[in-house]
Amino acid sequence: MAPVRLALAQTNPVVGDISGNLDAIFTQVKLAAAERADIVLFGEMALSGYPIEDLAQRASFLETCEKAVQDFAGRLQDSGLGNICVVLGHPAPAPSDAQNGWAIAQNCASILMDGEVIGKYAKHHLPNYSVFDEYRIFVPGSESLNFTVNGLNFAVLICEDIWQAGGPVASLKDTDTDVAVVLNGSPFEVGKYQTRVDLVTQLAKEAGCGVVYVNLVGGQDDLVFDGSSLVADGKGNLVLEVQSFSESRDVIEIESATKIVASNSRKTVTPDDNAQVWNALVVGLRDYVNKNGFPSVILGLSGGIDSAVCAAIAVDAIGANRVFGVSLPSMYSSDHSKSDAFDLAERLGVQIRTEAIAAMVDVTEKQLGLDGVAAENLQARVRGLILMALSNAEGHLTLTTGNKTELAVGYSTIYGDSVGGYAPIKDVPKMLVWQLARWRNEQAIREGKRPPIPENSIEKPPSAELRPGQLDQDSLPEYDLLDRILAAYIDDRLGRDQIIALGIAAETVDRIISLVDRAEWKRRQGAIGPKISGMAFGRDRRMPITNKFKQH
Secondary structure, three states, X not given: OOOEEEEEEEOOOOOOOHHHHHHHHHHHHHHHXXXXXXXXXXXXXXXXXXXXXXXXXXXXXXXXHHHHHHHHHXXXXXXXXXXXXXXXXXXXXXXXXXXXXXXXXXXXXXXXXXXXXXXXXXXXXXXXXXXXXXXXXXXXXXXXXXXXXXXXXXXXXXXXXXXXXXXXXXXXHHOOOOEEEEEXXXXXXXXXXXXXXXXXXXXXXXXXXXXXXXXXXXXEOOEEEEEOOEEEOOOOOEEEEOOEOOOEEEEEEEEEOOEEEEOOOOOOOOOOHHHHHHHHHHHHHHHHHHHOOOOOEEEEOOXXXXXXXXXXXXXXXXXXXXXXXXXXXXXXXOHHHHHHHHHHHHHHOOEXXXXXXXXXXXXXXXXXXXXXXXXXXXXXXXXXXXXXXXXXXXXXXXXXXXXXXXXXXXXXXXXXXXXXXXXOOOOOOHHHHHHHHHHHHHHHHHOOOOOOOOHHHHHOXXXXXXXXXXXXXXXXXXXXXXXXXXXXXXXXXXXXXXXXXXXXXXXXXXXXXXXXXXXXXXXXXXXXXXXXXXXXXXXXXXXXXXXXXXXX
């Protein structure tokens, strides 16, 4: 019996671009055919892009997707590729076309061969959701779809099937499965890769079958899919780890559940967390800009660490020629804030201009009689006005450079430094911003290049420079302590007393919790940015703005 050659295809679909996504899928099938593949496996919702959010309520969209699957089977057959078994993820309407006037979406995996859809595995879901695995309804008797190639038995699972404790093991054993193929649309989070490895290898050992885990890659709004597809044999040994954050195609040869080898004998070394996070931020920004047709980005360069990291991410994402910086000095701006901004621009090779704000601030301040915090915030709002005006005039996407720590405690000016269409470090705590800056500079040195971020931007105390001698730490705890409190309160969802029990002063805890709670209204109006944690603002954490519950 000849071994089965299976190709894993990590594709980067665009939500709603059905024809474009299918062209990319067709190319992968054609290339896999040249590599003598018997099966080509794609990720969850590879046809439509993912997540489809409220498109799941549109019957016309779901019907278009289902027809596209049928037509694609014919296209493969007409192109001489019908003998290849293609496993494709897509949405489709449920058998009942509508409920209360809404379409009902199914999350499907179809098997295409000989010009036909020879099998479809469908999961039913609620009519309105963000990501499928947030709302799961199991359909009795449909825990997997089974098919046979060259005498080997394959079972098809979809993403969160394997996240259900004990869910697929029994059905895989009952059907005498040699290999389970799992279609995934699993977004990146720090530390999630090892969780997937453990899940896949444990399933393989418990079910006694090989497991092929194929994930999407690329950015979709605030989600980033990292690829990082995996293959384990029936003993739980990792056979293949596919390159993360990259469209790719890898072929494995399967003789039996326990005899699976990668045809190119490649096993990648998983990058460290800093590299993974940087890649996620770069891919998220790149795909948001390119998929939405922006020619370029613009951002304020203050000489500080946040704008420096955002600019470096942007250059890595779309190239220096598409990144435009603006120095926006006020009467309080230090010489080093201006010189560090220009040093950064020179290192990165980006264009920079100076648009001083003092005159505009002075006129408005005098006309309105502003002083104190109102006058300080005016400076930030004039900067935002200038950036948005240049965005409108020249067609750039404005990047806002606030980090997760600032967003958490409301340390930003609404309609000021918070303006913009995309926030590259929105889910990155302040301490991690510094860590990433140092990592990126070290990476440049390893590559024999000049570090992109000025050392002074990394080492100097952060300041908004809205008044003489101002420092962030004048009104906030040291950032290492602040990030520790925020991680406990936001990421770990600990209450006040639990955080105090960690050895942190009650007064400090109460103050920070109060700042976080009061800033919810600002966060609701903020730009989206790439999610890298399990508790990202806007995507995972959404608290009532009007809220009197104080028993933390």
